[in-house]
Amino acid sequence: MKILHTVAELHAWRVQHDQVSFVPTMGNLHEGHLALIKLAQQHAPTVIVSIFVNPLQFGAGEDYTRYPRTLEADAAKLSAIGIDAIFAPSVEELYPQPQRYFITPPALANTLCGAYRPGHFEGVATVVMKLFQLVQPTIAVFGKKDYQQLTIIRGMVEDFAVPITIIAGETIRATDGLALSSRNGFLSPTERALAPALYQQLTRIQQALQDGERDYAQLQLNASNALIKQGWQVDYIAICDTQLNPANLETSSWMILGAARLETTRLIDNVMATS
Amino acid sequence: MKILHTVAELHAWRVQHDQVSFVPTMGNLHEGHLALIKLAQQHAPTVIVSIFVNPLQFGAGEDYTRYPRTLEADAAKLSAIGIDAIFAPSVEELYPQPQRYFITPPALANTLCGAYRPGHFEGVATVVMKLFQLVQPTIAVFGKKDYQQLTIIRGMVEDFAVPITIIAGETIRATDGLALSSRNGFLSPTERALAPALYQQLTRIQQALQDGERDYAQLQLNASNALIKQGWQVDYIAICDTQLNPANLETSSWMILGAARLETTRLIDNVMATS
Structure with missing residues (x-):
C-alpha cells in the first residue's frame, strides 16, 4: 500500500493503474468507513482512499481544528484490509493557493444540514470535484449516513456528466443503534x-x-x-x-x-x- | 469525420481514441476557429470540435436566439481541414433537465465583460466543465480574443486540478484589423x-x-x-x-x-x- 502525499505522487501512481475505485474520507477511520472501502473493493480491482480534512467545508466556529487526525492508525487499518493507496495531501498541497472557483449546488444545499452549516455543501462539492479530477476513478463510494451529501454529490456528477459511478454504502451502527461517526x-x-x-x-x-x-x-x-x-x-x-x-x-x-x-x-x- | 449528436454517440466514439484534443465552439466557424483547430491538430492526433450555442451563458435580452446556427456549413469546413469528430448536441441533450449545479468563478467574472453580462462567465465555466467531463480531452484550445474567458477557464482548470492542458490560440484578424467573430x-x-x-x-x-x-x-x-x-x-x-x-x-x-x-x-x- 502506497501513501501518497503530493499530487505528483498521486499522478505517478494513477498512470500505473487502469480502473480505480475511490473512497474520499476525512480519516479517523471506523467500521463505517471500512464497510465503504470493502464495497469499493467489490467494484474495481484497485482502491484508493483519500484522507483529507477539508477546511472549505467547515464554517467559522465549527470543529475543523479539533477534528481528529489519525493518519498512522488509519494507514494501519487500510493496510490490513488490503487497499492499494492512500492519498493524504496537506492543505497546502491540495490548495496551493486559496480556492477561487467553487461548485455552487442548488437550494437543496441550504436546507437541512445546509441551513445550519452555511457554505458546507459548497465546500464538500468543490473538494469532491477536485478529488475526482485528481484521482480520476471509475467509481466512488459515499456513505448513506451523510445522505444529503450523497444526494448533492450524485446531483453534481449528473449535472456535470462526470464519468464516475457513485455507489452508496449503508450506515454502520453500534449495537445500540448509534450510527458510527x-x-x-x-x-x-x-x-x-x-x-x-x-x-x-x-x-x-x-x-x-x-x-x-x-x-x-x-x-x-x-x-x-x-x-x-x-x-x-x-x-x-x-x-x-x-x-x-x-x-x-x-x-x-x-x-x-x-x-x-x-x-x-x-x-x-x-x-x-x-x- | 463523425458528427455526434448525443452523449451516447460521444462516449461510443471516445472509447475508441486514446489522446484527444478538443476545441469547444458555438459554431458559425470562421478562420479564427479554424486557426484554433489547426493548433489542436498540432498537439494531439485526434481532434474533436464541439458546436453548441450554450443558453446558460446568454443573459436576458442578449443574442441567444439570433446567434447564427450553421451546422451544415461548419461541418463542411471541419471536414475539409480533416478533424475526427464534431460533437453537436441539442440543448435538451446537454441539459436533459435544467442545470442545478454551477461553477462559480471569482470576482474576476464580474469585471470587464462580466460587469455587462451578469452570469455570463458562470455559464461559460459551467458548460466548459461539463464538456470537459464528457469529452475527456488531454488538451483543449481557446482563443485569446476572448481573453477574460481564457483566463477564467485556465483558473478553473487549475483550481479543480482538471487534467487538461489549456492552449491559447492567437486572434485572427481581417486585413483591416477587425478581430474575426x-x-x-x-x-x-x-x-x-x-x-x-x-x-x-x-x-x-x-x-x-x-x-x-x-x-x-x-x-x-x-x-x-x-x-x-x-x-x-x-x-x-x-x-x-x-x-x-x-x-x-x-x-x-x-x-x-x-x-x-x-x-x-x-x-x-x-x-x-x-x-
Whole structure:
C-alpha cells in the first residue's frame, strides 16, 4: 500500500493503474468507513482512499481544528484490509493557493444540514470535484449516513456528466443503534449513553409512517421534543421524500433525517421508510 | 469525420481514441476557429470540435436566439481541414433537465465583460466543465480574443486540478484589423466599415504604453471618447495586468481590453503590451 502525499505522487501512481475505485474520507477511520472501502473493493480491482480534512467545508466556529487526525492508525487499518493507496495531501498541497472557483449546488444545499452549516455543501462539492479530477476513478463510494451529501454529490456528477459511478454504502451502527461517526469520539460517557436516542426517534417516525401516520409536522415535533427533554439541542428532524424535498401526502418513500447536538458535538443520522 | 449528436454517440466514439484534443465552439466557424483547430491538430492526433450555442451563458435580452446556427456549413469546413469528430448536441441533450449545479468563478467574472453580462462567465465555466467531463480531452484550445474567458477557464482548470492542458490560440484578424467573430456577421456595411476602430484604439494604447505613457485613466478615456464620437456605445476600455487586475505603476505587461457596441452588435477585442 502506497501513501501518497503530493499530487505528483498521486499522478505517478494513477498512470500505473487502469480502473480505480475511490473512497474520499476525512480519516479517523471506523467500521463505517471500512464497510465503504470493502464495497469499493467489490467494484474495481484497485482502491484508493483519500484522507483529507477539508477546511472549505467547515464554517467559522465549527470543529475543523479539533477534528481528529489519525493518519498512522488509519494507514494501519487500510493496510490490513488490503487497499492499494492512500492519498493524504496537506492543505497546502491540495490548495496551493486559496480556492477561487467553487461548485455552487442548488437550494437543496441550504436546507437541512445546509441551513445550519452555511457554505458546507459548497465546500464538500468543490473538494469532491477536485478529488475526482485528481484521482480520476471509475467509481466512488459515499456513505448513506451523510445522505444529503450523497444526494448533492450524485446531483453534481449528473449535472456535470462526470464519468464516475457513485455507489452508496449503508450506515454502520453500534449495537445500540448509534450510527458510527468520527464525531462520536467527542462524546463524554454520559453523552455516549444518550446518543442512540437520535436514531431511536428516527426509527419511531419510520414505524409511524409505515403504520399509516401522515401528520409529518406532529411526528417531527414529537421527536424533537423527546430529544430536547433529554438535553439535546435539535437542529432539525425532517420527513422528506427521497430527493430531500419536504414530504407531501403523495410521498410513498420517505427519508427521515435528523441533526442534533449534545453540548458541542453535532450528530446526524437518517433512516428510510416505504409505505 | 463523425458528427455526434448525443452523449451516447460521444462516449461510443471516445472509447475508441486514446489522446484527444478538443476545441469547444458555438459554431458559425470562421478562420479564427479554424486557426484554433489547426493548433489542436498540432498537439494531439485526434481532434474533436464541439458546436453548441450554450443558453446558460446568454443573459436576458442578449443574442441567444439570433446567434447564427450553421451546422451544415461548419461541418463542411471541419471536414475539409480533416478533424475526427464534431460533437453537436441539442440543448435538451446537454441539459436533459435544467442545470442545478454551477461553477462559480471569482470576482474576476464580474469585471470587464462580466460587469455587462451578469452570469455570463458562470455559464461559460459551467458548460466548459461539463464538456470537459464528457469529452475527456488531454488538451483543449481557446482563443485569446476572448481573453477574460481564457483566463477564467485556465483558473478553473487549475483550481479543480482538471487534467487538461489549456492552449491559447492567437486572434485572427481581417486585413483591416477587425478581430474575426461570428458576431461580425450582424454588422451592416456601414458598421462593418467602422468596426476596425475598436482594435485601432486598443493598439493606440498599446503604442502609448510602449512609449512610456502611464496615465491609464486618460488613455482609457481618450479611446472611449474617440469611439463614442464615431457612434459606438462603449462598455469598457480597460488597461489591466495579465491577470486582468487593473494595471498599476508596477505593471510591466499589460492586457488592453475593450468591449463596445455598434447598435445591437457587441464587439470585443484585446491586445497585449510589454514595456
